Amino acid sequence: MAQKAGVSVTTVSRVINNSKPVSSELRERVERVIKETGFAPSEVARGLVHRKTKLIGLMIPKVANTFFSQLIEGAEQVAKANGFNILLTVSHMDMEKEVDYLSIFKDRQLDGIIFSVSQFTNLHRQFFNEFEIPTVFLGQQIKETPYPYILIDNFKASYEATKYLINKGHEKIGILKGPDYDISTGYERYRGYQQALQDAGLAVHDDWVFSDFHDINNGYRGMKTIMEQDELPTAMFACSDVMAVGAINYLQDHGFRIPQDMSIIGFDDAELSTMFRPKLTTIRQDSFEMGAEAMRCLIEQIVEKKTEKKEIIFPHQLIERESTAETTNYLRR
């Protein structure tokens, strides 16, 4: 390349990066050859010099899930707009894999990490202690690192969802939640539910609490388990839309009508919330925008070369649709 244009590599570098003045003559010559040969500098070599890769590691538990797939799109868009690319890894909620990927991120000298932790273990702690790399945590309040985290207020959102059901006259309210160790969708959402019940003078009925991974089958199974109890709830708070849909499927398959026989509120406002009939009443969180914001926050850390601990709480919103109703005309159970 430099040869072809009859200049030094330095000059080529200078015209490409516009880093130092170059005479218009040489510049033109170089530009011509660039156009002809389609030359572009090796990002790898550049990376070696600058100790920057312009690569962001994005680690999430699952792709095939509206929340995450939209989040990815948001993050990708912002990354692209800032000259970054995304190295995507899927952890499948496996802590070992998470730590494994973390060190891959390190070895590859990624410029930053966006990380949806499933559980912050000692191995995680160790990594972030030993190694310094701009990071944004997703979905959980990770307080023990200097890095920001971004999430919605799961406690509050769940409190509101439960309160909403209570305001509709429900007193027997069950919950379909994530696994206990999943702080945000398991623990926090359960806490909100519990608190709302308590504040209304209602008791938590353990038989109406079901925990497992968020997927449709578990929603189905969870609802089944609960409907096999002697005493039945009149409303359910499903901590994800997929759980809600699974639950509704179970109920409909067994002759129950929604919302006439059971009110169900979901969480996420996934695309399916409106495709599904009845349309889901749910808590909306803007996952695309959360991905975008996480990426903005990360890039800011990278370019400013400083990270400040901050907590980004995203707004959520209760959207009332068709899967919930007043208790007034509920059958006696």
Add this chain to the structure above:
Amino acid sequence: MAQKAGVSVTTVSRVINNSKPVSSELRERVERVIKETGFAPSEVARGLVHRKTKLIGLMIPKVANTFFSQLIEGAEQVAKANGFNILLTVSHMDMEKEVDYLSIFKDRQLDGIIFSVSQFTNLHRQFFNEFEIPTVFLGQQIKETPYPYILIDNFKASYEATKYLINKGHEKIGILKGPDYDISTGYERYRGYQQALQDAGLAVHDDWVFSDFHDINNGYRGMKTIMEQDELPTAMFACSDVMAVGAINYLQDHGFRIPQDMSIIGFDDAELSTMFRPKLTTIRQDSFEMGAEAMRCLIEQIVEKKTEKKEIIFPHQLIERESTAETTNYLRR
């Protein structure tokens, strides 16, 4: 690192890569320091030496779509198992972006590309002519490059879907398809539909043909457009499940029953096919496995250092569920 262990960097390299014999004494010393410091070699520097990055570029039009999100998971799993990582880009069906990303892939010296092309333009052609990089195309028969492509037989699958409807006694069959320039989900699926109709002595009714991007709203809109015609079909072939769901929503919202008043067959067997009620009759394609296989095929090219043109046709399968029925007791229209 080398200093700490009191050896040369070469020796360190040798124990890490096990590339040449090292005395057990030095080896131990080095290993100890590695353990202590958590040292790991820079992938970037390695990449520069080897001209390999162990990175695969994956370009798809959309993440938030079951077909692609599962495909990503399949590809990621295989990549990981072989020591590769994925650089993910989302093209949003934008040809310029596609070409743009292609050259990013080149500049970053990715080891290979898995590419779901929307339309193979001159710019694409030019890229693949000028530049040699292991590639696997996804979803379209790209015949003009030396690289393999992987897809299902869209023509045949659509023929079967349409034939299935015909066998149920339907003679008035509409179609909700992808945009024309989308060879696989637009053109090929339309061709299969058309051929099946023709072979059965049925005519294509242009008013029952609707084309647009595959999403739920377009399914809704498409069905609306068709239902506003004077003469109505008794069955629809939706070229994607999301289209099918949109269509069903429209019909149900307007008092039609599925499948009693209209039979609908989808395409993809997305997760929602069974969550949705009525459960969708659809054409199943295994996108996870397609992603995995594409990655295997790509990695083979990379390690064998040779590419042979091949065509990987994945099986598809018609799955009969609840959204289709015999015409026998259809209302006269």
Add this chain to the structure above:
DNA sequence: CTGTTAGCGCTTTCAG
């Protein structure tokens, strides 16, 4: 078996 040397393709001093 081990270390020294060269070089991967770039950018950044440092001279001129």
Add this chain to the structure above:
DNA sequence: CTGAAAGCGCTAACAG
């Protein structure tokens, strides 16, 4: 304004 030289962190070829 321009080029030569040094070096980013590693591996491979070459001596010893």
